[in-house]
Amino acid sequence: MPPLKPYSAALPYSYAPGVFPSLQLMQNCPQRAQRLLLSEKAQGEGVDKLRELCRRHHVREEVADKALARISGKQNCFAAVVFEKWQSELAPAAPHVVLHHPMDEGNLGTIQRTLLGLGIRDIAVIRPAADVFDPRVVRATMGAVFSLRVKYYEDFSLYRMEHPAHALYPFMLDGAVVLEQAVAQVQRPYALVFGNEGSGLPPEFAQLGQAVRIPHSNEIDSLNLSIAVGIGAYAFVHAAD
Amino acid sequence: MPPLKPYSAALPYSYAPGVFPSLQLMQNCPQRAQRLLLSEKAQGEGVDKLRELCRRHHVREEVADKALARISGKQNCFAAVVFEKWQSELAPAAPHVVLHHPMDEGNLGTIQRTLLGLGIRDIAVIRPAADVFDPRVVRATMGAVFSLRVKYYEDFSLYRMEHPAHALYPFMLDGAVVLEQAVAQVQRPYALVFGNEGSGLPPEFAQLGQAVRIPHSNEIDSLNLSIAVGIGAYAFVHAAD
Numbered sequence: 001m002p003p004l005k006p007y008s009a010a011l012p013y014s015y016a017p018g019v020f021p022s023l024q025l026m027q028n029c030p031q032r033a034q035r036l037l038l039s040e041k042a043q044g045e046g047v048d049k050l051r052e053l054c055r056r057h058h059v060r061e062e063v064a065d066k067a068l069a070r071i072s073g074k075q076n077c078f079a080a081v082v083f084e085k086w087q088s089e090l091a092p093a094a095p096h097v098v099l100h101h102p103m104d105e106g107n108l109g110t111i112q113r114t115l116l117g118l119g120i121r122d123i124a125v126i127r128p129a130a131d132v133f134d135p136r137v138v139r140a141t142m143g144a145v146f147s148l149r150v151k152y153y154e155d156f157s158l159y160r161m162e163h164p165a166h167a168l169y170p171f172m173l174d175g176a177v178v179l180e181q182a183v184a185q186v187q188r189p190y191a192l193v194f195g196n197e198g199s200g201l202p203p204e205f206a207q208l209g210q211a212v213r214i215p216h217s218n219e220i221d222s223l224n225l226s227i228a229v230g231i232g233a234y235a236f237v238h239a240a241d
Numbered sequence: 242m243p244p245l246k247p248y249s250a251a252l253p254y255s256y257a258p259g260v261f262p263s264l265q266l267m268q269n270c271p272q273r274a275q276r277l278l279l280s281e282k283a284q285g286e287g288v289d290k291l292r293e294l295c296r297r298h299h300v301r302e303e304v305a306d307k308a309l310a311r312i313s314g315k316q317n318c319f320a321a322v323v324f325e326k327w328q329s330e331l332a333p334a335a336p337h338v339v340l341h342h343p344m345d346e347g348n349l350g351t352i353q354r355t356l357l358g359l360g361i362r363d364i365a366v367i368r369p370a371a372d373v374f375d376p377r378v379v380r381a382t383m384g385a386v387f388s389l390r391v392k393y394y395e396d397f398s399l400y401r402m403e404h405p406a407h408a409l410y411p412f413m414l415d416g417a418v419v420l421e422q423a424v425a426q427v428q429r430p431y432a433l434v435f436g437n438e439g440s441g442l443p444p445e446f447a448q449l450g451q452a453v454r455i456p457h458s459n460e461i462d463s464l465n466l467s468i469a470v471g472i473g474a475y476a477f478v479h480a481a482d
Contacts, residue, residue: 114468117457147460180479214475216358219388227355227471230464234455234472238421 004037004067004082007135014133015080016143017072019046022081024143026053032083032146033057037064037071042078050079072135085133088149090122096166096191097233098124098159100205102225104197105130109140110226116144118233123150124159124191160208166191168209170201171232173222175213179232182212183239192232197225245278245308245323248376255374256321257384258313260287263322265384267294273324273387274298278305278312283319291320313376326374329390331363337407337432338474339365339400341446343466345438346371350381351467357385359474364391365400365432401449407432409450411442412473414463416454420473423453424480433473438466 007014013034016025023046026033036054038047040063054061059081068077090096097120102108108130115123130137132150153159167187171194193209195201200222205211214231216223223231248255254275257266264287267274277295279288281304295302300322309318331337338361343349349371356364371378373391394400408428412435434450436442441463446452455472457464464472 110465110468113461114464117461117464119458142461144461215479217360220354220358220383220385223355223358223471224351224467226465226468227351230468230471231475234476238456 004071006071009131009134011085013082013084014138015071015082015135016146017077017080017135017139019044019050019079021138021141021143022050022079023053025081025083025146026050026057026059028143028146029083030057030059032086033059033081034084035059035082036061037068037080037082038062039065039068039078047079050081054081080135088151090124090149090151090163092163093189094122095120095189095236096122096124096163097229098126098156098191098193099129100126100156100193100201101196102129102194104225105134105136106140107197107224107226108132109137111229112137112141112148112150113144114226114230115233116147118237120233120237121148123148125150125152126156126159127152127154163191165189168193169236170205170209170211171195171228172201172206172211172213174206175211176206177210177212179212179214179235182210183235186236186239190236192229192236194225194229194232245305245312247312250372250375254323254325255379256312256323256376257387258318258321258376258380260285260291260320262379262382262384263291263320264294266322266324266387267291267298267300269384269387270324271298271300273327274300274322275325276300276323277302278309278321278323279303280306280309280319288320291322295322329392331365331390331392331404333404334430335363336361336430336477337363337365337404338470339367339397339432339434340370341367341397341434341442342437343370343435345466346375346377347381348438348465348467349373350378352470353378353382353389353391354385355467355471356474357388359478361474361478362389364389366391366393367397367400368393368395404432406430409434410477411446411450411452412436412469413442413447413452413454415447416452417447418451418453420453420455420476423451424476427477427480431477433470433477435466435470435473
């Protein structure tokens, strides 16, 4: 078997670092799993469950402390499952969240976990963007990525061609309507569109749909991206029918 | 003048690392500023504005590249203002957020910035807790800490003795009412109470007020603390009167 490499976006596989993300992987998409890497020190209920799931799905187990340290960059990573990366298709009638040029791995992970919690499973990511399969992102999602459909697009227009019927709600600092008003008149299915952490969405997005703003005081420049996604998605998910 | 030390919670002073947080400090509480540390490489509009504000408030400027690297732990910190730490009192009739044992510096910073943006300025922090004056937190708030009133308490009961009239809303995974329902019947002034990142609030908090839950799917254990604070505070701030 070829030696495992430190993660890079070009590799066809990645790592779910840690027992909890590895369990999420084995429970939600065991067909993607290739190898289970264990530390000599790995023990406990979670590890037992992980080994049992891997046995059941014929995923080979190996003691690989050096590989774990190399791929995780940490000394205290006791387990990781190597998995094959994949492309998802977004569900055509479900609500979507579109992330335009998200660059921060931590944000991308928190956003995925938040959206899974709020019941939104379909995420379009417009490049350039952080890599959803980066082990740091997988760790930050706590494995939520294995329950979501995430699809990358080279350009927003390519997303739009595939999903022309979604009502678009670009979140912008100067959006024409406030969140509460947008939610009161929501059209379905909807796609909530969020821009880059630093620069937000380009101005022309205001013409593509109903631009929304989350009101905030002028004492801050903007809300953190993951907070804005949390507030926006919560409001839309709980919109009265 | 005594040499500056790497930050520790025991020091009577701290650092606002970076041009932007330093500007926020000089604009909002210049009376706390003690010294301006500049890199030889510091330049640009922000730096000019910072130097001008420091001159106006008689804050001594010094070139101190070594001190900047030592206190920030980074090579690219071009400016920092040394400031005296202080204790605030919470406004008695304003809405409060109470953070019970928050331990993560990044969360604490994001929460402060979010609350300032949503218009909540009064934050009680119950120890043990991360240090709001830690330069990493100051950086994560983007200087919002200089516009807020943050007070530490050794115990929740000490907060409660000072502010007995606030209607308490503990946020708990098994809270008796959902957020929308709590908001529809909100009593003022209110205090929104959030627990530790990992363990949440102790069960007895459910008896102290109207326990609230933010509904989420059982596919995640809980929302990230800063996301929960963002969603909860947004909903309360925008409650109909």
